[in-house]
Amino acid sequence: MNVRSIKPTPASGVKPSFHLHSAPRVKACNANILRAIAVLCIVTPVIGYAQQATDLGAVSASDGSGSATLASRVPAAAKSAPSQGSLDARSAQSEVSEAFIRSYTSPIADFSQVIQMTPGVYSYSPNGPGLGDTKTYFRGFQDGDYSVTFDGIPFQDTNSPTHHTWAFFPAQFIGGAVVDRSPGSAATIGPANFGGSINLLSRNLDPQQRTSVTGSYGTWNTSLIGLEHETGQFGTDGSSNLLFNVHEMKSDGYETYNKQKRDAISLKYQFAVTDNTALTVFASSIDLHTNTPNTKGPTRAQVAQYGDNYLMSGDPRQANYYGYDFYHVTSDFEYLGLTSNLGNGWKLDDKLYTYAYHNQQNYNGTTISTTSGTDKLNAYRTYGNLLRLSQESGTGTFRTGLWSEYADTNRYQVPSDPRTWIDAALPNFHEKFKTTTLQPFVEYEFNVTNDLKITPGVKYASYRQDFTQFADNGKTVGNLGGLPSISHAATYNSTLPSLDVHYKLQQNWSAYAQFATGSEIPPTNVFDVKNANVTVLPAMVKTKTFQIGTVWKSDKFTLDVDAYHIKFDNAYSSSTDTSGNTTFYANGTSVTQGVEAESNIILGAGFNLYINGTYGSSKYASGLWVASAPSDTETLGLSYEQGAWNTGWFTKRVGKMYNDNGGTHQAVSIDPFLLSNLFVNYTWKNPVSWAKQAKFQFAVNNLFDNHSIVGVTPASTTTSIPAPGDQLTLLPARSTSLTLTLDF
Numbered sequence: 001m002n003v004r005s006i007k008p009t010p011a012s013g014v015k016p017s018f019h020l021h022s023a024p025r026v027k028a029c030n031a032n033i034l035r036a037i038a039v040l041c042i043v044t045p046v047i048g049y050a051q052q053a054t055d056l057g058a059v060s061a062s063d064g065s066g067s068a069t070l071a072s073r074v075p076a077a078a079k080s081a082p083s084q085g086s087l088d089a090r091s092a093q094s095e096v097s098e099a100f101i102r103s104y105t106s107p108i109a110d111f112s113q114v115i116q117m118t119p120g121v122y123s124y125s126p127n128g129p130g131l132g133d134t135k136t137y138f139r140g141f142q143d144g145d146y147s148v149t150f151d152g153i154p155f156q157d158t159n160s161p162t163h164h165t166w167a168f169f170p171a172q173f174i175g176g177a178v179v180d181r182s183p184g185s186a187a188t189i190g191p192a193n194f195g196g197s198i199n200l201l202s203r204n205l206d207p208q209q210r211t212s213v214t215g216s217y218g219t220w221n222t223s224l225i226g227l228e229h230e231t232g233q234f235g236t237d238g239s240s241n242l243l244f245n246v247h248e249m250k251s252d253g254y255e256t257y258n259k260q261k262r263d264a265i266s267l268k269y270q271f272a273v274t275d276n277t278a279l280t281v282f283a284s285s286i287d288l289h290t291n292t293p294n295t296k297g298p299t300r301a302q303v304a305q306y307g308d309n310y311l312m313s314g315d316p317r318q319a320n321y322y323g324y325d326f327y328h329v330t331s332d333f334e335y336l337g338l339t340s341n342l343g344n345g346w347k348l349d350d351k352l353y354t355y356a357y358h359n360q361q362n363y364n365g366t367t368i369s370t371t372s373g374t375d376k377l378n379a380y381r382t383y384g385n386l387l388r389l390s391q392e393s394g395t396g397t398f399r400t401g402l403w404s405e406y407a408d409t410n411r412y413q414v415p416s417d418p419r420t421w422i423d424a425a426l427p428n429f430h431e432k433f434k435t436t437t438l439q440p441f442v443e444y445e446f447n448v449t450n451d452l453k454i455t456p457g458v459k460y461a462s463y464r465q466d467f468t469q470f471a472d473n474g475k476t477v478g479n480l481g482g483l484p485s486i487s488h489a490a491t492y493n494s495t496l497p498s499l500d501v502h503y504k505l506q507q508n509w510s511a512y513a514q515f516a517t518g519s520e521i522p523p524t525n526v527f528d529v530k531n532a533n534v535t536v537l538p539a540m541v542k543t544k545t546f547q548i549g550t551v552w553k554s555d556k557f558t559l560d561v562d563a564y565h566i567k568f569d570n571a572y573s574s575s576t577d578t579s580g581n582t583t584f585y586a587n588g589t590s591v592t593q594g595v596e597a598e599s600n601i602i603l604g605a606g607f608n609l610y611i612n613g614t615y616g617s618s619k620y621a622s623g624l625w626v627a628s629a630p631s632d633t634e635t636l637g638l639s640y641e642q643g644a645w646n647t648g649w650f651t652k653r654v655g656k657m658y659n660d661n662g663g664t665h666q667a668v669s670i671d672p673f674l675l676s677n678l679f680v681n682y683t684w685k686n687p688v689s690w691a692k693q694a695k696f697q698f699a700v701n702n703l704f705d706n707h708s709i710v711g712v713t714p715a716s717t718t719t720s721i722p723a724p725g726d727q728l729t730l731l732p733a734r735s736t737s738l739t740l741t742l743d744f
C-alpha cells in the first residue's frame with residue numbers, strides 16, 4: 001500500500017482503526033482514555049506508512065484532568081466529502097470514506113465499486129455490480145499496471161501483478177480506500193507501482209457491542225444474507241476488540257446462465273499489549289462458484305439475435321453450453337501486525353502475512369470434442385513480511401524498511417473433454433515457479449521550516465523467479481527432447497528514486513510537487529517459447545512521473561487540483577531466430593498527461609454536492625491513443641442527509657476512448673458512456689425493544705438503464721470495420737435491491 005506522511009487530520013469519516021474508550025467506572029475511564037491516546041500515538045505513524053485514511057473529525061487530547069481540548073478543527077465540507085485529497089498528501093490521491101461505502105455502494109459490491117467514483121477511475125461488470133471479475137482503469141493504466149494493497153500489504157497474481165475483485169475483499173471487509181495516482185515515494189512498496197496504487201483499508205472497530213443481521217434481495221434473483229458481530233471493548237481496561245463478518249451472496253446474474261455464489265468470512269482483532277504496543281490480527285476467506293465462461297462477452301451476431309444479455313446457451317449440444325464453463329475459486333488472506341513506540345522518536349510497524357488463491361476453471365472452446373475443453377488451474381500461496389521503522393526529530397522524519405515476500409505457484413492448462421472432463425495425456429502448458437521479492441527503502445523528510453517539507457528517497461526492487469516447466473503438447477515449451485521438465489531462473493532489479501516537496505500555505509491549504517519512478521516486472525509467459533529458451537530477458541518496464549497539486553478545505557467546500565506528466569515504457573517485443581532462441585527488446589515509450597480536480601460543496605439544508613473531472617491524453621510516440629484511456633471523465637454526486645434519511649445519486653461519465661485489434665492501436669472507437677447509481681437509506685432508531693436500529697436501503701445501479709458498448713475485441717487483426725464475430729463488453733441493465741439491516 002502506498003506510503004505517505006499523513007498525519008491525523010484527513011479523510012472524511014475514516015478513523016484510526018484502534019479505539020479504546022470509556023469503561024463503566026471513572027478509574028477505568030481515565031485509564032482507557034490515556035491508553036487510547038497512547039495507542040493513537042503508535043498507530044498514527046503506521047497510518048502514515050500504510051497510507052491509512054485517518055479521521056476527519058476533531059482530534060482530541062487529554063489535558064491530564066480527563067477533559068478534552070480541541071487539537072485541530074476539520075472543516076464541515078471535509079467531514080461530509082465522499083472522496084477527497086489530504087492536506088498532508090505528497091501526491092495526487094483520493095481518500096474514500098467508510099460512510100460512502102456503507103451508504104452508497106451496492107450490498108454485493110466488490111472493491112472496484114468502492115473506488116469507481118474517484119477522479120479518472122472507472123470500472124464495470126457486464127453481469128452486474130459485484131457479479132464478475134471486474135477490472136479497473138485510471139490515467140490510461142489497466143489492471144497489472146498498478147499495485148493493490150490491503151492494510152498496506154500488496155496482493156496480486158504471481159504470473160502477472162493483476163487482481164481478482166470477486167475473490168478478494170468484498171465491500172463488507174473494507175473500511176475505506178486511498179487511490180494514489182502516482183508511483184508514490186520511496187516508502188511506497190508494491191510489485192507494480194508503475195501507474196499508482198489502490199490502497200484498501202480494513203474496517204474500523206467500534207467501542208460498543210453490536211450484532212447486525214442483514215438481508216438483501218434484488219434484480220436477477222440476487223440475494224445476500226449476512227451476520228456481523230462487534231464485541232466492543234472487552235478485557236482488562238477494554239484492551240481488546242473483535243469484529244467478524246460472515247455472508248453468503250447468490251445471483252443468477254444479468255448475462256444468461258452466468259450464475260454466482262459467494263461465501264465469505266472476515267475477522268479483525270486488536271489488542272493493546274501495553275500503552276506503547278498494539279497488536280492486530282486479520283483473517284478472511286472466500287469460496288466462490290460461478291458459471292462464467294472463459295470468453296467474457298457475446299459477439300455482435302449473438303447480441304443481434306438474442307439480445308445484449310446473451311452469454312451462454314442452455315443446450316448441451318451447443319459449444320457454449322453453460323454446463324461446460326465454470327469456476328471454483330477459493331482465497332484466504334491473513335496477517336499479524338505489531339506497532340510499537342520504541343522511545344526517542346522511534347516507531348515500529350511490522351506485518352507478517354500470508355494469502356492464497358486457488359482458481360480451478362473449466363471451459364470449452366468453439367466446438368465439442370474430446371479435447372475442445374480446458375482443465376485450468378492457477379494456484380499460489382504467498383508468505384511475506386512488511387517491516388517499517390521511523391524516527392522523528394526536530395530536523396525531520398527518517399523512514400526505512402523492507403518488504404520481503406516468497407510465493408509458490410502451480411499453473412496448468414490441459415485439453416479435456418467438456419462432456420466428461422477426462423484430460424488428455426499432455427497439457428497445453430504446465431509450470432511451477434517460486435518468486436522471491438525484496439524491496440528495501442529509505443527516505444528522509446526534512447523539516448526545512450514548520451510548513452515546508454522536502455523528502456528525497458530511494459527504493460531498490462529485486463525479483464527472482466525459479467521455474468520448472470514440464471513437457472507439453474507443443475503449444476508452448478514443447479516436448480523438451482524427451483526430458484520430463486526443464487528448470488531455469490530469471491532475476492529483475494531496479495533502483496527507484498523519488499523526491500517530493502510539500503508546503504502548508506495555511507492551516508487549510510497545502511501544495512505539493514513530486515517526481516517519482518515506478519516499475520513492473522514482465523509476466524511469466526515470456527518463457528512460453530520453444531524449450532523456454534530465452535537468451536535475452538526483457539527489462540522491467542518503468543515510469544517517470546512529474547506532478548504538482550494543491551488541496552484546500554473550508555466549511556463550504558473542499559478542492560483538490562493536480563497536473564501530471566508521465567513517461568512510461570510500452571510492453572516489450574520479441575524475436576526468435578532459426579535455432580529457436582528468443583530475444584526480448586524495448587518497444588518505445590508513451591506519454592500520459594493531464595489535469596484532475598475534485599470538490600465537495602455544502603449546499604445547505606442537508607444537501608451536499610460532490611464533483612470531479614479529468615482531462616488529458618495517453619498516447620504513443622506515433623500519436624495514437626493507448627487502449628482504454630478516455631480523453632476525459634466526470635463525476636457528479638448529490639447527497640442529502642437529514643434526520644433518519646440519507647440519500648445519494650452518483651454519476652460517472654467516461655469520455656471517448658479506443659481499443660486495439662491485436663495488430664493496430666486506436667483500431668476501435670468507444671463512445672462516451674454513463675454509470676449512474678441511486679441510493680436511498682432510512683434509519684429507524686429503536687424500532688422495537690429488542691433492536692437498537694433498523695436500516696432500510698434501496699439501491700438502483702445503472703439508473704438510466706444504459707446498454708452502452710464499453711469494450712470491443714475485434715474478430716480481425718487487420719481491419720477495424722465492425723464484424724459479426726467481434727466480442728463485445730456491454731453495461732448491464734438497470735438493477736435494484738432492497739436491504740434491511742437490524743442492529744441488536
